[in-house]
Amino acid sequence: MADGGGEPDQLAGERATAQFDVDGMKVAWAGSRHAVEVADRMARLVASDPVFRKDTRTMLSRKELFKDTLKKAAHAWKRIVELRLTEEEANLLRLYVDQPGYVDLHWGMFVPAIKGQGTEEQQKKWLPMAYKFQIIGCYAQTELGHGSNVQGLETTATFDPSADEFVMHSPTLTSSKWWPGGLGKASTHAVVYARLITEGKDYGIHGFIVQLRSLDDHSPLPGVTLGDIGGKFGSGAYNSMDNGVLRFDHVRIPRDQMLMRLSQVTREGKYVHSDVPKQLLYGTMVYVRQTIVADASKALSRAVCIAVRYSAIRKQFGSQDGGPETQVLNYKTQQSRLFPLLASAYAYRFVGQWLKWLYTDVTQKLEAKDYSTLPEAHACTAGLKSVTTSATADAIEECRKLCGGHGYLNSSGLPELFAVYVPACTYEGDNVQVARFLMKTVAQVATGKQPVGTIAYMGNIQHLMQCKSAVNTAEDWLNPAAIKEVFEARALRMAVNCAQNISKAPSQEEGFSELSPDLLEAAVAHVQLIIVTKFIEKLQEDIPGPGVKEQLQKLCSIYALHLLHKHLGDFLSTGCITARQGALANELLGKLYAQVRPNAVALVDAFDYTDHYLGSVLGRYDGDVYPALYEEAWKDPLNETVVPDGYQEHLRPLLKQQLKLSRL
Numbered sequence: 001m002a003d004g005g006g007e008p009d010q011l012a013g014e015r016a017t018a019q020f021d022v023d024g025m026k027v028a029w030a031g032s033r034h035a036v037e038v039a040d041r042m043a044r045l046v047a048s049d050p051v052f053r054k055d056t057r058t059m060l061s062r063k064e065l066f067k068d069t070l071k072k073a074a075h076a077w078k079r080i081v082e083l084r085l086t087e088e089e090a091n092l093l094r095l096y097v098d099q100p101g102y103v104d105l106h107w108g109m110f111v112p113a114i115k116g117q118g119t120e121e122q123q124k125k126w127l128p129m130a131y132k133f134q135i136i137g138c139y140a141q142t143e144l145g146h147g148s149n150v151q152g153l154e155t156t157a158t159f160d161p162s163a164d165e166f167v168m169h170s171p172t173l174t175s176s177k178w179w180p181g182g183l184g185k186a187s188t189h190a191v192v193y194a195r196l197i198t199e200g201k202d203y204g205i206h207g208f209i210v211q212l213r214s215l216d217d218h219s220p221l222p223g224v225t226l227g228d229i230g231g232k233f234g235s236g237a238y239n240s241m242d243n244g245v246l247r248f249d250h251v252r253i254p255r256d257q258m259l260m261r262l263s264q265v266t267r268e269g270k271y272v273h274s275d276v277p278k279q280l281l282y283g284t285m286v287y288v289r290q291t292i293v294a295d296a297s298k299a300l301s302r303a304v305c306i307a308v309r310y311s312a313i314r315k316q317f318g319s320q321d322g323g324p325e326t327q328v329l330n331y332k333t334q335q336s337r338l339f340p341l342l343a344s345a346y347a348y349r350f351v352g353q354w355l356k357w358l359y360t361d362v363t364q365k366l367e368a369k370d371y372s373t374l375p376e377a378h379a380c381t382a383g384l385k386s387v388t389t390s391a392t393a394d395a396i397e398e399c400r401k402l403c404g405g406h407g408y409l410n411s412s413g414l415p416e417l418f419a420v421y422v423p424a425c426t427y428e429g430d431n432v433q434v435a436r437f438l439m440k441t442v443a444q445v446a447t448g449k450q451p452v453g454t455i456a457y458m459g460n461i462q463h464l465m466q467c468k469s470a471v472n473t474a475e476d477w478l479n480p481a482a483i484k485e486v487f488e489a490r491a492l493r494m495a496v497n498c499a500q501n502i503s504k505a506p507s508q509e510e511g512f513s514e515l516s517p518d519l520l521e522a523a524v525a526h527v528q529l530i531i532v533t534k535f536i537e538k539l540q541e542d543i544p545g546p547g548v549k550e551q552l553q554k555l556c557s558i559y560a561l562h563l564l565h566k567h568l569g570d571f572l573s574t575g576c577i578t579a580r581q582g583a584l585a586n587e588l589l590g591k592l593y594a595q596v597r598p599n600a601v602a603l604v605d606a607f608d609y610t611d612h613y614l615g616s617v618l619g620r621y622d623g624d625v626y627p628a629l630y631e632e633a634w635k636d637p638l639n640e641t642v643v644p645d646g647y648q649e650h651l652r653p654l655l656k657q658q659l660k661l662s663r664l
């Protein structure tokens with residue numbers, strides 16, 4: 001999707017060497033022909049609208065940036081209403097506007113929290129107002145003193161039966177809500193997580209809908225202290241978001257603003273727990289983690305698109321006699337650093353599509369009161385979220401390095417992409433929960449219970465604990481069954497080792513604590529197996545378009561084998577492969593990189609990103625990088641004057657003094 005404005009296409013030669021149908025790959029990437037069409041239309045709509053320009057964003061002050069975000073959000077909403085966009089179209093429009101803001105939390109957490117934890121009556125009351133933006137909501141869980149440990153939150157909601165109200169209170173400084181996006185300046189309401197106290201008893205954390213600001217003049221309501229928590233990492237970047245602080249001084253809300261799907265407080269103050277598992281309190285986090293995995297492939301594919309196109313344009317060395325230099329994309333080191341990231345972008349895309357299916361499936365089962373798949377959904381979302389976000393953050397930084405000096409310029413788009421992306425590693429938690437799930441499964445397998453879903457492989461324990469890989473030539477590694485077997489054996493053996501070592505500890509909790517680094521590694525091995533498996537399963541589907549499946553097969557092999565190479569220690573120490581088999585995998589990787597090379601630019605074109613969305617002079621579709629870099633430099637406010645501000649006060653006196661000294 002070019003919107004480069006009719007410049008000569010410097011990458012045409014690269015595109016001509018592609019050995020597959022790019023349109024077919026666009027469909028495989030987007031999920032369907034319809035998805036390609038809608039995404040394309042929304043991306044163009046945003047790219048052609050001057051209000052959504054973002055090329056000078058990193059030069060704005062925080063206040064200007066925030067106002068710009070409010071403007072863009074309001075304009076996006078206006079376009080959504082005017083054009084009567086569907087939910088799918090509206091979500092894509094917001095994606096392509098590409099500026100973090102309060103709307104992300106309104107749609108991404110506030111609305112899902114009410115949907116997941118509110119009764120039907122509560123949904124009927126609150127959702128229509130939220131859908132029309134008559135109220136703006138955020139998700140206020142984390143506090144100054146506690147983030148990961150949700151049970152440690154201190155905000156209280158004490159029921160007062162005489163008034164049929166809850167009293168929301170922040171008893172300590174550390175109980176101040178701290179971090180919620182959209183809270184600082186924009187939200188009128190929040191879903192607040194607080195300790196429910198009734199009849200003198202603390203029933204732990206529950207969700208409450210609380211109005212924070214006046215709907216007339218936006219001022220905080222009595223007893224509510226609100227503000228922004230301050231500037232964050234990077235210029236532009238996540239500073240468009242008003243992450244906020246909130247304190248309550250005995251603020252009263254009606255009883256029916258407690259989210260009551262999971263448990264209720266009666267008019268008399270009795271606490272009643274329904275038959276819904278209490279873990280559904282964390283349901284909004286499961287939903288968001290699933291979207292974060294999908295976002296990982298978007299961020300990673302953007303970075304890779306920039307690095308691949310620029311590496312095809314950039315030339316260094318290679319000519320002894322004044323002839324053309326070598327494209328840096330032809331260097332084997334560049335390929336071995338970049339192509340695994342390209343393969344990862346596709347791998348995360350497909351696992352993200354599968355995770356969305358899993359989430360929908362669990363949600364339907366929950367509606368039918370079948371809670372059996374909840375633990376797996378929790379483990380998969382938490383684990384995949386953790387693994388894909390940290391790998392993506394590392395990959396964006398790697399892409400910056402792969403673009404050399406120019407990658408460090410804001411106009412490359414990479415510094416801002418990194419700064420916006422990197423908090424995804426922090427918000428929404430880590431991997432420990434997956435490890436607990438694995439340990440439970442190992443224990444169940446020992447009792448003869450047959451695991452299902454993503455842990456079904458653990459049921460094959462007899463074979464996987466002893467099997468030796470049959471790989472004998474580099475090409476043997478092209479067999480998906482060979483790959484799957486060693487990834488399953490590695491994950492299972494690491495989990496079983498942990499379980500055996502925990503059983504030697506004085507208590508299970510001590511064992512867990514002592515072995516937590518090993519548990520984390522076992523969890524990562526399990527999650528990598530899921531990603532590899534879902535890629536392999538994708539390839540078993542009908543994938544139309546000449547050459548499309550063949551390219552994806554190569555990328556799947558690269559994804560799996562680069563992990564094998566990177567974690568060779570795991571595979572060797574668990575005895576899954578021999579050193580020679582490890583070397584054969586590496587040999588095949590080199591051959592696969594050479595096969596991907598002529599397709600690299602077309603493989604990133606298949607992401608179908610506009611130049612607006614990429615936001616990078618290095619990643620331009622037409623490859624006309626140098627004039628764009630040159631032009632971009634002149635937009636910097638420092639270039640508004642030839643002689644800089646401060647010359648008279650600080651440079652001139654210095655220079656004059658040196659003149660005097662030199663005359664002495």
Ligand SMILES: CCC/C=C/C(=O)SCCNC(=O)CCNC(=O)[C@H](O)C(C)(C)COP(=O)([O-])OP(=O)([O-])OC[C@H]1O[C@@H](n2cnc3c(N)ncnc32)[C@H](O)[C@@H]1OP(=O)([O-])[O-]
Pocket residue numbers: 104108139141142147148149150151181279280282283285286374375378427428429430433436
């Ligand atoms: C755009 C970005 C916006 C960002 C927004 C945010 O950051 S918002 C803020 C985001 N904040 C964070 O992300 C905070 C991160 N912190 C966490 O996620 C915490 O680890 C915790 C809240 C899960 C711990 O809770 P705890 O101490 O109460 O629990 P426990 O460990 O004792 O486990 C008890 C049982 O529950 C199970 N279970 C747990 N979770 C789920 C689930 N989601 N589903 C289903 N089940 C779940 C677990 O497996 C265990 O099962 P078992 O073994 O009894 O059968």
Ligand SMILES: Cc1cc2nc3c(=O)[nH]c(=O)nc-3n(C[C@H](O)[C@H](O)[C@H](O)COP(=O)(O)OP(=O)(O)OC[C@H]3O[C@@H](n4cnc5c(N)ncnc54)[C@H](O)[C@@H]3O)c2cc1C
Pocket residue numbers: 105139140141142145146147148149178179180181238243423426427428429430432
């Ligand atoms: C940009 C951004 C946006 C956010 N948006 C929201 C929002 O909208 N709403 C909201 O409520 N919150 C939000 N948060 C808060 C976020 O969810 C928390 O920061 C996150 O859950 C981590 O908690 P923490 O900051 O308290 O870190 P801590 O829990 O203090 O973690 C510090 C370190 O301790 C480690 N650690 C903690 N517990 C354990 C353990 N049991 N075992 C081993 N290691 C452990 C962590 O891995 C980490 O290395 C946001 C945060 C950021 C950065």
